[in-house]
Amino acid sequence: MKKRSRRLTAMAAASTITASMLVALSGGVSGTDRAAAAEDPCAAWMDPADSPSERADALVAAMDLDQKLHMVTFSNPSWFFYWGTAGHVSGQPELCIPDLVLSDAGSGVAGFQIATTTFPSGVVQASTWDPRLQRRLGRAIGAEAHLKGINVMLAPGMNIARTPYLGRNFEYFGEDPFLASRTAVSVIKGLQQNPVIADAKHFAVNNQETDRMTVDARVDERTMREIYLPAFEASVKEARVGSVMCAYNRVNGPYACENPTLLTDVLRDDWGFDGFVVSDWGAVHSTAPSANAGLDLEMHAVEIPLPESSVTGTGGRFFGADSMKAALAAGEITQQRIDDMVRNIVRPMFRLGLFEDPVAPGAEPFLRDVTTPERLALAREVAADGTVMLKNRDGLLPLDDASPDGGRTIAVIGWAANPIGASNATAGGGSSHGSGLPPRVVSPLQGILAEARDRGDRVVYVEGSAGVDAELAAAAADVVVVVATDGATEGSDRPDLGLRPSACVAVFCTSLPSRQEEMIAAATAANPNTVVVLDIGGPVRMPWLDDAGAVLVPWYGGLEHGTALAEILYGEREPGGRLPQTFPRDEEQASFDPAAYPGVDDTATYSEGLLVGYRWYDAMGERPLFPFGFGLGYTTFDYSGLDVRRTRQGAVARFTVRNTGDRAGSTVPQVYVSAPRATGEPPRQLKGFTKVRLAPGDSRRVTVRLDRRAFAHWDVDADRWVVSPGRYGVLVGPHSRDLPLSGTVRR
Structure with missing residues (x-):
C-alpha cells in the first residue's frame, strides 16, 4: 500500500486548550468556582460536557512521564491472576483514572470468569443473519462484563474463514466480508451501549493457527482491502469501536503489531480510528518500532517463556517504563508519540463512560452470578x-x-x-x-x-x-x-x-x-x-x-x-x-497448495486472491456440499417482482416475499451483485440481506438498499475505491446458489 504523509492532528491536539481551560484563563469564573476547581485536581478533564478529545488532551497535559508510561503496558498480576481477567492496567486515583480491565470474550464473559452466561459462539451469531438480535446479544454481554468488574471486552473476532481448517473459525463471522461486517457492527454497538470498550480482533489477515506466532501472510493490496479488512473498516467507521487488537502473525513482512502500513496508514490515516491499538498477548517484538508503527498498549500473559503451542504468546515487557525511557533517551521514540499513545487509550474511555462509571474489580464482582432469566x-x-x-x-x-x-x-x-x-x-x-x-x-x-x-x-x-x-x-x-x-x-x-x-x-x-x-x-x-x-x-x-x-x-x-x-x-x-x-464435499475440494496454506518456510502466500469461500466455488464451477447462505426452515417461501432502481450513490432493490407454507417462519433474502467482467471481480458477491418473518400465506414487499461500495472495487493505482462504468447484475434469492430474481443497473 502507498505510504501516506502522517496527519498533523495529533501534534495540533497537544496544544489544544479545552473549553474549561479557556474559561479559567479568561478569568471568567467566580471565586467559588476557582476554589472548587482547586479542591478537585481532576476538574479539567472530568466534565462530560467537554468532548472526549478535549478531556484526553487536558488529562495528558497534567501527567508526568511515569504516569503516562504506566498507561501503555499491563499491570501485575497479569493473565487471569487478577480476578480471572485477561489483563489490566491499574487505575491512577490521583488523576481519577479508573482501572482498565480486559476480559476474553466472544461467547460471553470468558476466560477464568465464573457465574456468567455462555452465549452461542461467533459463528452462531453470524448464522442468525439478524443484526437486531446480534445487537441485543452484544448489549447483554457488555452488561454482564460491567457487573463482573470488566470494561474492555476482547471481542468481536472478525477474521475471515479463508480455510475450513482454521481452528478459530467458530469465533468468527464466516467467509464473507459483508456478512462479517454487518455482524461485527451490530455486536460492537451492543457491547458499547454499556460503559465497556469493544475490541476488534485480530488485525489483520490472521487466518490460521498453524505457526500463528511467526507466519508471514503474503497478500496483495486489493485482496486485503476487499476480503480481509472490510469488517475492521466497518467496525471503525460505523460502530466506532474503542480498541483494535493487532495479531500475532506477520503481514507482508513486518509483524502485525509493528506494521505501520496497517496500524497507521490504514487504521488511522485512512479510516480515522481514534481509539487504542492493543497487542495480542505476547505479540510485541520491539519497543520503538512497535510504538512508532502505531501500537498503544502492550499486553502479555506471564513474564516467563511459554511453549509456542500454548494458548498465549511469548516475549517480554517491551513497553515497560525502563524500556520506553531508554528508547526516549536514545531518540528512538518521541515524547509526542508517548503522549499520543496515552490519548488514544483514554479517549475511548471518556467517550464510552468509563470515567463516569468505573469498575471496581474484586472478590465480590468476581463471585457475583450475573446470569438472569432474561439472558x-x-x-x-x-x-x-x-x-x-x-x-x-x-x-x-x-x-x-x-x-x-x-x-x-x-x-x-x-x-x-x-x-x-x-x-x-x-x-x-x-x-x-x-x-x-x-x-x-x-x-x-x-x-x-x-x-x-x-x-x-x-x-x-x-x-x-x-x-x-x-x-x-x-x-x-x-x-x-x-x-x-x-x-x-x-x-x-x-x-x-x-x-x-x-x-x-x-x-x-x-x-x-x-x-x-x-x-x-x-x-x-x-x-x-x-x-x-x-x-x-x-x-x-x-x-x-x-x-x-x-x-x-x-x-x-x-x-x-x-x-x-x-x-x-x-x-x-x-x-x-x-x-x-461453504461446506465442501470432501477434503480434496477444501485443499490448498502447501505454499498457500499452511505455508512454506513461515510464509503463506494468498495466491487465491479474491476467490475466498463461495467466490472460489462460483468462479471454478465447483458444486459444494452445501452452499454459502443455505438453510432450511419449517415452511417455504416464494420470491417475485424484483425492481432495481439506480440511486445517486448506489441502487435499491425491491421484491416480494411470500410464505407459501402452512407454518409461520423466516427466510433471509440475499442480494448479490455481479460486476462487469473487466473489473476482475468474482462472479457474484453478497452486498445486502434482511431477515423476514411471515405468517402462513402472508407476503411482504422488501426493500434492500445497496450503497456505492456494493459496486466498487479497490483500485491499487488510484489507491481508493472505484466504481467502473458498466452494467451490474443484481441477483436475489434464499442463498448463493439459488437466486431466482435478477435485474441490472448501470453505474
Whole structure:
C-alpha cells in the first residue's frame, strides 16, 4: 500500500486548550468556582460536557512521564491472576483514572470468569443473519462484563474463514466480508451501549493457527482491502469501536503489531480510528518500532517463556517504563508519540463512560452470578435462530407434526448429548471458552427429556462409541437423535474435516479418542428417522449424509443449547440459521497448495486472491456440499417482482416475499451483485440481506438498499475505491446458489 504523509492532528491536539481551560484563563469564573476547581485536581478533564478529545488532551497535559508510561503496558498480576481477567492496567486515583480491565470474550464473559452466561459462539451469531438480535446479544454481554468488574471486552473476532481448517473459525463471522461486517457492527454497538470498550480482533489477515506466532501472510493490496479488512473498516467507521487488537502473525513482512502500513496508514490515516491499538498477548517484538508503527498498549500473559503451542504468546515487557525511557533517551521514540499513545487509550474511555462509571474489580464482582432469566432466554433465542437445518427428508421435523399425540420412543445417542459431553461441546476451546462454573449447561439429553415428558414420549440414551450400541438403540426406536461434536480450538488448526471431540478446563483443551463418524453411520443405517445434530465450529465431512433423515447444525450453542435444540425438534422454535461458510464435499475440494496454506518456510502466500469461500466455488464451477447462505426452515417461501432502481450513490432493490407454507417462519433474502467482467471481480458477491418473518400465506414487499461500495472495487493505482462504468447484475434469492430474481443497473 502507498505510504501516506502522517496527519498533523495529533501534534495540533497537544496544544489544544479545552473549553474549561479557556474559561479559567479568561478569568471568567467566580471565586467559588476557582476554589472548587482547586479542591478537585481532576476538574479539567472530568466534565462530560467537554468532548472526549478535549478531556484526553487536558488529562495528558497534567501527567508526568511515569504516569503516562504506566498507561501503555499491563499491570501485575497479569493473565487471569487478577480476578480471572485477561489483563489490566491499574487505575491512577490521583488523576481519577479508573482501572482498565480486559476480559476474553466472544461467547460471553470468558476466560477464568465464573457465574456468567455462555452465549452461542461467533459463528452462531453470524448464522442468525439478524443484526437486531446480534445487537441485543452484544448489549447483554457488555452488561454482564460491567457487573463482573470488566470494561474492555476482547471481542468481536472478525477474521475471515479463508480455510475450513482454521481452528478459530467458530469465533468468527464466516467467509464473507459483508456478512462479517454487518455482524461485527451490530455486536460492537451492543457491547458499547454499556460503559465497556469493544475490541476488534485480530488485525489483520490472521487466518490460521498453524505457526500463528511467526507466519508471514503474503497478500496483495486489493485482496486485503476487499476480503480481509472490510469488517475492521466497518467496525471503525460505523460502530466506532474503542480498541483494535493487532495479531500475532506477520503481514507482508513486518509483524502485525509493528506494521505501520496497517496500524497507521490504514487504521488511522485512512479510516480515522481514534481509539487504542492493543497487542495480542505476547505479540510485541520491539519497543520503538512497535510504538512508532502505531501500537498503544502492550499486553502479555506471564513474564516467563511459554511453549509456542500454548494458548498465549511469548516475549517480554517491551513497553515497560525502563524500556520506553531508554528508547526516549536514545531518540528512538518521541515524547509526542508517548503522549499520543496515552490519548488514544483514554479517549475511548471518556467517550464510552468509563470515567463516569468505573469498575471496581474484586472478590465480590468476581463471585457475583450475573446470569438472569432474561439472558438465558436470549441465549436460547440466539441458539435457535443460529441453528442451520441442512436436510429434512419427508418433513421428519418437527416431531409434533408427524405425531402430535406422542407415544414415541426417542433414542438419544452420543457422548456430546450427555451433560459431561455437552459441557465440552457448547463452546470452542481457547481464550473464548467459558469456565463452565458453576456447571449449568443444558445438554441435548436434558433438553429432550424435558420436552419428551410433556409430549408423552419415552427417551432412551446410549453413549454410542462402540457402534453396535448405537445401531441397536437406533433400530429399536421410532426416532433417533444422534449428537456429535468437533473440538475446534485456539492454538491449533484442524487436521482434517473429521469429528474429534475435546475436553476443556477453562482455556486448556485436550483431544479425545472418537469414532463418531462410525456412530452416525450405524445409527442412520439402522433407522431412516435419524436426526444428526452437529455441535461443530466449522464444516465437516458427511459420508453418512444420504442415510440421514435430517441434519441440524447448532454449531457451539452455549449453555442453553439443549433447551433450544429440543424446542426445534418439537417445533416450538424454527431452525432460523443460514450458513456463513461453504461446506465442501470432501477434503480434496477444501485443499490448498502447501505454499498457500499452511505455508512454506513461515510464509503463506494468498495466491487465491479474491476467490475466498463461495467466490472460489462460483468462479471454478465447483458444486459444494452445501452452499454459502443455505438453510432450511419449517415452511417455504416464494420470491417475485424484483425492481432495481439506480440511486445517486448506489441502487435499491425491491421484491416480494411470500410464505407459501402452512407454518409461520423466516427466510433471509440475499442480494448479490455481479460486476462487469473487466473489473476482475468474482462472479457474484453478497452486498445486502434482511431477515423476514411471515405468517402462513402472508407476503411482504422488501426493500434492500445497496450503497456505492456494493459496486466498487479497490483500485491499487488510484489507491481508493472505484466504481467502473458498466452494467451490474443484481441477483436475489434464499442463498448463493439459488437466486431466482435478477435485474441490472448501470453505474
